[in-house]
Amino acid sequence: xxxxxxxxxxxxxxxxxxxxxxxxxxxxxxxxxxxxxxxxxxxxxxxxxxxxxxxxxxxxxxxxxxxxxxxxxxxxxxxxxxxxxxxxxxxxxxxxxxxxxxxxxxxxxxxxxxxxxxxxxxxxxxxxxxxxxxxxxxxxxxxxxxxxxxxxxxxxxxxxxxxxxxxxxxxxxxxxxxxxxxxxxxxxxxxxxxxxxxxxxxxxxxxxxxxxxxxxxxxxxxxxxxxxxxxxxxxxxxxxxxxxxxxxxxxxxxxxxxxxxxxxxxxxxxxxxx
Amino acid sequence: xxxxxxxxxxxxxxxxxxxxxxxxxxxxxxxxxxxxxxxxxxxxxxxxxxxxxxxxxxxxxxxxxxxxxxxxxxxxxxxxxxxxxxxxxxxxxxxxxxxxxxxxxxxxxxxxxxxxxxxxxxxxxxxxxxxxxxxxxxxxxxxxxxxxxxxxxxxxxxxxxxxxxxxxxxxxxxxxxxxxxxxxxxxxxxxxxxxxxxxxxxxxxxxxxxxxxxxxxxxxxxxxxxxxxxxxxxxxxxxxxxxxxxxxxxxxxxxxxxxxxxxxxxxxxxxxxxxxxxxxxxxxxxxxxxxxxxxxxxxxxxxxxxxxxxxxxxxxxxxxxxxxxxxxxxxxxxxxxxxxxxxxxxxxxxxxxxxxxxxxxxxxxxxxxxxxxxxxxxxx
Numbered sequence: 001x002x003x004x005x006x007x008x009x010x011x012x013x014x015x016x017x018x019x020x021x022x023x024x025x026x027x028x029x030x031x032x033x034x035x036x037x038x039x040x041x042x043x044x045x046x047x048x049x050x051x052x053x054x055x056x057x058x059x060x061x062x063x064x065x066x067x068x069x070x071x072x073x074x075x076x077x078x079x080x081x082x083x084x085x086x087x088x089x090x091x092x093x094x095x096x097x098x099x100x101x102x103x104x105x106x107x108x109x110x111x112x113x114x115x116x117x118x119x120x121x122x123x124x125x126x127x128x129x130x131x132x133x134x135x136x137x138x139x140x141x142x143x144x145x146x147x148x149x150x151x152x153x154x155x156x157x158x159x160x161x162x163x164x165x166x167x168x169x170x171x172x173x174x175x176x177x178x179x180x181x182x183x184x185x186x187x188x189x190x191x192x193x194x195x196x197x198x199x200x201x202x203x204x205x206x207x208x209x210x211x212x213x214x215x216x217x218x219x220x221x222x223x224x225x226x227x228x229x230x231x232x233x234x235x236x237x238x239x240x241x242x243x244x245x246x247x248x249x250x251x252x253x254x255x256x257x258x259x260x261x262x263x264x265x266x267x268x269x270x271x272x273x274x
Numbered sequence: 275x276x277x278x279x280x281x282x283x284x285x286x287x288x289x290x291x292x293x294x295x296x297x298x299x300x301x302x303x304x305x306x307x308x309x310x311x312x313x314x315x316x317x318x319x320x321x322x323x324x325x326x327x328x329x330x331x332x333x334x335x336x337x338x339x340x341x342x343x344x345x346x347x348x349x350x351x352x353x354x355x356x357x358x359x360x361x362x363x364x365x366x367x368x369x370x371x372x373x374x375x376x377x378x379x380x381x382x383x384x385x386x387x388x389x390x391x392x393x394x395x396x397x398x399x400x401x402x403x404x405x406x407x408x409x410x411x412x413x414x415x416x417x418x419x420x421x422x423x424x425x426x427x428x429x430x431x432x433x434x435x436x437x438x439x440x441x442x443x444x445x446x447x448x449x450x451x452x453x454x455x456x457x458x459x460x461x462x463x464x465x466x467x468x469x470x471x472x473x474x475x476x477x478x479x480x481x482x483x484x485x486x487x488x489x490x491x492x493x494x495x496x497x498x499x500x501x502x503x504x505x506x507x508x509x510x511x512x513x514x515x516x517x518x519x520x521x522x523x524x525x526x527x528x529x530x531x532x533x534x535x536x537x538x539x540x541x542x543x544x545x546x547x548x549x550x551x552x553x554x555x556x557x558x559x560x561x562x563x564x565x566x567x568x569x570x571x572x573x574x575x576x577x578x579x580x581x582x583x584x585x586x587x588x589x590x591x592x593x594x595x596x597x598x599x600x601x602x603x604x605x606x607x608x609x610x611x612x613x614x615x616x617x618x619x620x621x622x623x624x625x626x627x628x629x630x631x632x633x634x635x636x637x638x639x640x641x642x643x644x645x646x647x648x649x650x651x652x653x654x
Contacts, residue, residue, distance in 0.1 A: 135404075137410055147421065147424050147425065147428070150408070150421050154407045159410050160408060161410050163411050163417055176412060180398075180402070182398065182402035182403070182404075
């Protein structure tokens with residue numbers, strides 16, 4: 001529910017989903033993804049001001065780029081990190097054709113202007129999710145970068161999964177993990193393909209479970225079900241390091257901003273009440 | 275859960291060490307049995323439901339155990355402060371003698387952490403965010419272990435590159451000594467991680483460790499790697515260091531014991547002899563009229579070319595003539611080990627003179643006439 005509202009605010013084209021009603025303000029943001037719990041009111045709801053404080057949550061939604069993610073990267077940086085290099089023409093996926101700038105000596109070149117736009121949207125979205133204390137799960141099945149992605153996730157304080165994906169992790173969660181589990185609120189794919197160059201199962205499962213996804217799609221990937229695709233290279237070490245750095249910076253920035261805002265509104269409340 | 279045990283002690287005077295049996299009559303207690311389910315046996319640990327043994331329960335058990343230990347020490351007349359687990363085991367074996375063959379089925383009294391299996395606490399906090407960053411993989415301990423190992427591998431490689439840049443790589447090679455130890459087996463690793471592993475996962479771990487060990491500068495992480503090695507029990511090549519003894523006249527002698535089937539023999543071999551052998555205070559010629567048995571007796575001496583040098587006095591009981599001869603042979607071979615060099619001991623061992631023959635009489639089975647012989651098969 002909260003994710004749908006976010007989508008409406010940030011990306012106008014999703015307003016066609018206006019049939020989604022307003023989220024009831026009293027339900028906490030956690031109840032939507034809990035499995036196996038009763039709908040009893042939760043203990044942390046009574047006095048916790050951050051949940052009830054509407055302004056804290058709605059304030060960032062008023063600005064198109066509240067966390068100023070635009071300044072984190074530039075076209076030149078993307079170019080130097082070889083983000084524009086795609087695979088050969090034979091590997092091209094049909095749905096990636098809009099994002100491809102051209103083809104040079106049989107190698108596809110990705111349009112960096114579009115990448116910039118998509119990257120800004122994606123980073124903005126991750127920042128909002130992190131601001132609202134969502135659970136972010138990094139996924140990368142590329143063995144070369146698995147360790148790097150895990151380290152990035154650990155440094156942000158978020159979660160990673162760079163190993164073999166067991167079938168029911170998202171769809172069969174209460175059997176896999178136990179009751180009362182909270183599923184991730186966002187999946188970030190550093191590479192959307194798995195080891196046999198097929199689309200990662202998590203892409204489809206996240207779509208089934210209504211979990212938004214952000215993913216770096218190369219020229220041989222299918223971007224259709226991914227909520228925020230980022231057309232770009234997912235094979236060069238430099239490119240992947242750049243992505244990890246960007247995600248880490250956005251998430252830490254969003255979390256710090258959250259702390260700041262809490263302090264700010266806490267002081268304001270004290271000032272109002274006194 | 276079967277028979278929950280209760281410590282109900284009705285001890286009046288704790289310090290009376292005189293009569294333990296008196297206490298046994300006073301006390302009526304049932305011992306706790308061992309529970310079979312372990313966290314490791316279940317396939318999916320997390321989904322096995324809420325904790326069966328809460329922390330409060332385990333704490334309770336530990337208190338009861340400590341109290342029981344003190345009572346037991348008082349009963350056995352020992353000092354409660356210095357009562358070790360070995361003493362507890364001996365005391366329980368004494369108080370509750372059990373004829374059961376399966377050692378694990380006998381009464382035990384151990385610290386609750388050894389009895390109750392290790393459990394996983396709830397993995398997430400109040401806001402339902404999991405504690406561990408690899409929680410969503412399902413096998414967080416295993417993958418975090420592999421993550422750590424790979425991190426160490428990268429560190430070693432970085433260190434190596436650093437040395438290579440300075441040109442010091444050739445001198446600073448530090449390898450880990452892996453002789454005399456083995457990698458942990460899958461069960462031990464499962465125990466360490468409190469998580470079920472598949473064969474593939476275990477293999478991946480071991481391969482990563484092997485790869486780590488092949489690096490030239492892996493000595494930096496030696497401590498970490500040795501956590502996954504287990505010392506092999508050093509096989510005692512010399513079973514016993516046999517010292518020579520000297521009697522009143524200064525003659526060197528040595529004793530040995532041997533057995534074969536149901537015979538038990540002890541032999542005392544003296545130096546400066548003339549090849550005389552006495553069995554049960556009777557000359558060997560009279561005790562063993564059959565040539566074959568006497569050949570058995572002299573085999574060790576003949577093997578070492580010491581036929582006429584040593585005297586032997588032996589006692590033997592049980593079994594028949596052939597098994598008694600075999601028992602004495604083993605006893606005399608063991609006794610002779612004190613007189614000879616290590617190489618000759620090795621020769622004897624290879625000849626089979628120092629190995630006790632493990633064959634015993636096979637029991638008769640029901641439905642058959644003997645151990646192997648079946649009843650006559652009748653067509654109709």
